[in-house]
Amino acid sequence: MGDGHMSRYKGNVEAVRGLVREREVHRDVYIDEEVFQLEMDHLFANTWVYVGHDSQIANAGDYFGTTIGSQPVLMVRHGDGSVHVLFNRCPHKGVRVTTETCGNTGKFFRCPYHAWSFKLDGSLLAIPLKKGYENTGLEESEAIKGLTPVKHVRNYRGFVFAKLNDGGLDFEDFFADSLSSLDNMVDRSPAGRLEVAGGVLRYMHNCNWKMLVENQTDTCHPMVAHESSAGTAIDVWKNAPEGTKKPMAVEIFAPFMSSYEFFEGMGIRVWPNGHGHTGVSHSIHSDYSVIPGYFEQMSEAYGEEKAKAILDENRHNTVYFPNVMIKGPIQLLRLFKPISANKTLVESWTFRLVDAPDVLLERTLMYNRLINAPTSVVGHDDLEMYERAQEGLHVDANQWVNIQRLYSQDEKPDVTAETNGTTEWQMRNQFRAWSKFITMSM
């Protein structure tokens, strides 16, 4: 490994498995373009990948274009209310059929190149001057099938996931108990419904997508890497005149500087198939100010006891393998879209809790702006570390990345467990899932 030749990994299951050891992973998982291509061909095809939220396509004919791994797809609302995911490519010449990132296409899609048209389920509706295809065997072509549908699509409480391959696990088996984090985020709406709101922040990262996913449960970096931002926020706030009300921005920044003991105590829970979350008992989101009227709305909707249970859950970051993180108490979802081995587009999506006070959305958007924007000082702190790692991993003298913090030889793959909040178990969990799903169809 590490000599730069291509085709060391393609078709070589043993070589790919060899990249992931119990306590370390080989640098090629981050920097090797051939491994990246295998991720696109296999990992992102065998797992349930987040596509979008169904509030983005509220009405029949609404569509939204995105990618699953490297595959361009579109999500569309059918006339019968169902959500379909189609490969975004005209079967004729390959042209992307959607005109905007999102919009309404009416009752059918019409390719802007030759006006081939397709029903909302992707099937072919009409071809202009169709007699030109008489006696040409069109009925035997790929083209006549229309826009190829992604067969495995699941809308879970508004969150649409898709799996490209027939293999892999069923949706319920893949996510299992990890769906409790999505449930908690949705349940925080008195109406039990979320809507995408506020716009999406798009932030380009010159690093491998997995560095971002790992950082979501890396609880030993905030007090170090974010000393510059969160630490400065605390210092500046200290000089505010006595009696000044603590601003929302300081409430958001300050907990990043919590102690190691705080993060140890908040706990990490791992689930099978690479999912897991930080903040089992409490988190950096636990001590936000109460929003007037919100608890009363929740109590009316759920009863006081259940409302309390929903709001007492303060999970920090939940990773949905392979490339999603959600923050229930903030109503935020980050999607780490792989572009190449050393390039990742981070999309940070925010949600309105339907029927909840606007101040919650205001806080959600402030959090997103302060932490996840390309203009965010916290974002600057993190990206600097990822880019330094992307560079440093080219050192040949040591080709392994260490992930053994709080490792135990008794650690089993694909279990549910709760443990010390500073463990790197969730990173190991992700790499065990990585190894399993990337080799599944090789």
Next chain:
Amino acid sequence: MNSPASCLTGPPTDQQLIDFVVSEARMIDMQRFEEWLDLFSEDGHYWMPLEWGQTDPRLTCSLMYEDRLLLKIRVERLKGNRTFSQKPKSRCHHVLQTPQVDSRNESANLYQTWTPMHYVETRFDEQQLFAAWATHTLCVEDGRLKIKLKRVDIVNCDAAFGNIQLFM
């Protein structure tokens, strides 16, 4: 360089408004950030919308919507010994079109200018170019012009950017 528009004795002239905007950009380029902060009124904001034609900074996300406290945190952070994303430091450069005075409301003490600009931010080997319009809402406080709102609309505000670490 003189302090911008010092000691106004009456309402600012158009030229004084223009000079203020030009010298504000120069102050950023020279990284005189603490003096720059003092150009903002107590309730002043720096706003960089995320959406084209955005009207609401509260329930629509922005790239930046910062009061003096948040701006102060940025300025202090840029100096920090453990601010690793500023090792090496960024530099920036403004090219302004002549600011245009769009409105003068002397009774409300509010003046608005509009300034197309190109902004370059560099760090080590990287150089990024942005095209933007700056809209300044200015007022007079104690004989000095102050910024109530500096709004920066980047032409491609909804594009996926890398780090933007200084001020446009």
